[in-house]
Structure formats: structure tokens, C-alpha cells
Amino acid sequence: MIRKAIFPGCYLQGKDILRNLGGIEELEKKRVFILATNMAVNRIIPENLSAWKRICDINYEKFSGACTWDEINRVLKIAEGGAYDFIIGMGGGKTIDTARVVARQLGVKYIAAPTIAATDAPTASACVVYSNEGSVVDYFTTSNPDYVLVDTRIIAEAPARFLVSGMGDALATWFEAETCDRSHFRNVCGGFNLRAIMSLADACYQTLLTYGSAARIACENNLVSPALECIVEANTLLSGLGFESGGLSTAHGIHDCLCNLEGTHAYYHGEKVAFGTLAGLFLEARPQPLIDEVYAFCRSVGLPTTLKQIGLEGVTNRELDAAIHPVFENKQSYLHNVRFELTPEGIIEALRMADALGHQLG
Numbered sequence: 001m002i003r004k005a006i007f008p009g010c011y012l013q014g015k016d017i018l019r020n021l022g023g024i025e026e027l028e029k030k031r032v033f034i035l036a037t038n039m040a041v042n043r044i045i046p047e048n049l050s051a052w053k054r055i056c057d058i059n060y061e062k063f064s065g066a067c068t069w070d071e072i073n074r075v076l077k078i079a080e081g082g083a084y085d086f087i088i089g090m091g092g093g094k095t096i097d098t099a100r101v102v103a104r105q106l107g108v109k110y111i112a113a114p115t116i117a118a119t120d121a122p123t124a125s126a127c128v129v130y131s132n133e134g135s136v137v138d139y140f141t142t143s144n145p146d147y148v149l150v151d152t153r154i155i156a157e158a159p160a161r162f163l164v165s166g167m168g169d170a171l172a173t174w175f176e177a178e179t180c181d182r183s184h185f186r187n188v189c190g191g192f193n194l195r196a197i198m199s200l201a202d203a204c205y206q207t208l209l210t211y212g213s214a215a216r217i218a219c220e221n222n223l224v225s226p227a228l229e230c231i232v233e234a235n236t237l238l239s240g241l242g243f244e245s246g247g248l249s250t251a252h253g254i255h256d257c258l259c260n261l262e263g264t265h266a267y268y269h270g271e272k273v274a275f276g277t278l279a280g281l282f283l284e285a286r287p288q289p290l291i292d293e294v295y296a297f298c299r300s301v302g303l304p305t306t307l308k309q310i311g312l313e314g315v316t317n318r319e320l321d322a323a324i325h326p327v328f329e330n331k332q333s334y335l336h337n338v339r340f341e342l343t344p345e346g347i348i349e350a351l352r353m354a355d356a357l358g359h360q361l362g
């Protein structure tokens with residue numbers, strides 16, 4: 001049995017750290033290319049470009065908005081001609097994934113600079129590539145970023161829904177890692193779990209319970225409070241290491257099923273993962289005090305606890321069944337990382353239980 005964990009080279013987090021690019025000495029006098037989201041092109045880059053130019057030779061390009069092979073190849077062509085030493089992905093998960101693939105194809109160093117804390121993508125090695133129509137066409141791993149650079153002021157100024165969604169993604173971490181660990185399922189990087197990662201997954205869950213509610217209030221008021229700093233770390237670092245080196249299970253498996261229903265398309269990854277976590281509590285017969293704790297957390301931060309809150313009011317069992325089947329039939333799906341016999345009917349029952357308790361709590 002080989003236990004395995006993978007990590008980014010260096011994780012930097014703090015208020016205003018983008019102003020001097022995290023003080024990364026290696027960047028001095030290097031050629032740097034930034035792939036930047038709209039918001040970064042309109043705000044972060046104009047505010048900082050002259051300061052950055054005193055550190056390194058820097059160019060940037062606006063991200064199209066979708067991580068497709070067309071976009072990867074377009075950016076690759078632009079970056080190829082520039083003899084760059086570093087590529088920075090500045091934006092949300094898709095910008096970061098696109099820049100990650102470009103950097104690795106060019107064989108240069110990669111810095112993830114997330115502008116929201118909505119998912120745990122920034123620390124990871126995994127990339128999701130979409131078709132032009134928006135469905136997933138490729139999922140593969142490259143290597144973790146050389147640096148992760150998280151400016152908490154920028155996160156605090158983004159809409160609070162992103163931070164809350166990130167908490168939904170982070171909420172699944174301990175539950176999925178625990179399931180994989182106890183039943184000896186392989187984690188996402190292909191090994192068995194280390195105690196180090198189980199401690200991080202536990203810290204992730206405890207940090208959410210302790211600081212989630214205060215962090216949401218801070219973000220709604222654009223304040224970089226200590227609670228917000230703790231939640232940014234939970235959403236980005238603890239959740240990122242926890243899922244990749246701790247494993248995925250029903251929360252993400254159910255998320256994949258829910259994505260097959262059009263009603264959920266307006267909802268974020270973490271919001272659907274949160275509901276998948278709730279359904280997973282019933283699937284795995286977790287004890288009621290733990291279920292109560294998770295529901296209280298979701299309600300305190302504003303994560304969904306009913307099907308209606310993820311766009312599925314009035315969804316029929318037949319529709320749920322049709323959404324579950326393609327994922328269920330894929331034997332590689334994380335949905336199958338469970339320690340009992342799983343059936344589509346059992347998943348529907350768990351979704352209905354999760355919804356019923358959400359309604360009962362009002």
C-alpha cells in the first residue's frame with residue numbers, strides 16, 4: 001500500500017499581497033505572462049501594472065471565459081512567442097485551469113492567483129477542459145502550481161456568494177476523505193491517505209464551523225477580518241489538499257448527477273457539492289448529531305438545504321433517475337467510493353431525505 005499526497009510548491013496568503021506579487025524573489029527580472037479574467041483586466045492589472053513592471057517584465061492577455069481546447073491553444077500561441085519564465089493564472093477556476101495547462105505545455109513555472117475563493121481548484125494539479133457547448137470533455141492532472149498567491153482583500157471585495165460556495169466545496173472535504181480513508185479507496189492523486197491529510201481535512205471542517213458565519217458577514221461588508229482569512233485558507237488550501245490527497249466520494253458524485261439537470265445550471269459548483277454532502281449524510285447513515293451540526297452550518301452561512309435552493313423545485317423521481325444513471329454507470333465515478341451497495345434508488349431516497357429535513361427546519 002502506497003500512501004501519497006501532493007502539494008503546491010509554496011502557498012502565500014494575505015491582504016494586498018498582489019501589490020508586490022507576493023514578494024516572490026524568483027520573479028525578479030523574469031519574463032512573466034498573466035492570463036487574466038475580466039475583473040483582473042479592468043481593475044487589478046491597471047492598479048498594479050506599474051509596480052509589477054519594476055519587479056519583472058510583464059505582459060497579459062484577457063481570458064475568453066471558457067476553459068476549452070480552442071482557448072488553451074489560442075493562449076498557448078500568444079505565450080509561446082514571448083519566451084516567458086512564468087505564467088500566472090489570475091481569476092476563477094477556469095482561468096486558473098487554462099493557465100495551468102498552458103504553463104505545463106510550455107514547461108515553465110506556474111502561479112495560481114485566484115480572485116475568488118469559490119472552489120479549491122487553485123492548489124490542485126487537476127484540470128477540467130470543457131467543449132464549446134459547456135460539457136466536460138477532458139479531465140486530467142498536470143502538476144500542482146509552483147506558487148499559489150491569494151490576496152484576501154481581492155477575495156473580500158468579490159461577491160459573498162463565491163466565498164459561501166467555496167465553503168460548500170470545502171464542507172465535503174472531511175466527509176469524502178473520511179470515507180476514502182476508512183474503506184481504503186484511493187485518493188484523487190492515486191495513493192492511500194496519509195495522517196497528515198486527514199488532519200488537514202479535519203481542520204478544514206472545524207474551521208468552517210468556527211468561522212464560516214463571521215467570514216460571510218465580513219465578505220458582505222468587504223472586510224478582511226481574521227475569520228475571513230481563516231475561511232479563505234479552508235476553502236483554498238485545506239480543501240484543495242484535502243480533496244486531491246484525501247479523496248472524493250458521494251458529495252462530488254451526487255454533484256455530477258445534479259449537473260445533468262438543467263435547473264441546477266445557474267448554481268455554483270460548491271452549492272451543488274454542499275447539497276451532495278447533505279444527501280451523503282443520509283446515504284452513509286451518519287449519526288443525527290452530526291447531521292444536525294452540518295445543517296446548522298449550512299443554514300448559518302446560506303448554503304442550500306433544499307432541492308428548491310438548487311433550482312430543482314418539483315423535480316420528479318424519473319428526472320432524478322435519468323440524471324443519476326450516466327454517473328452511476330461510470331464505474332470510475334467517485335460516486336462509487338462508498339462502503340455499501342449503492343443503487344440509483346438509494347441516491348434518490350437520500351436526496352429526498354436531505355430535502356425533507358431542509359424543509360422541516362424551514
Ligand SMILES: [Zn+2]
Nearest residue numbers: 120169269273
Ligand atoms: Zn469540488
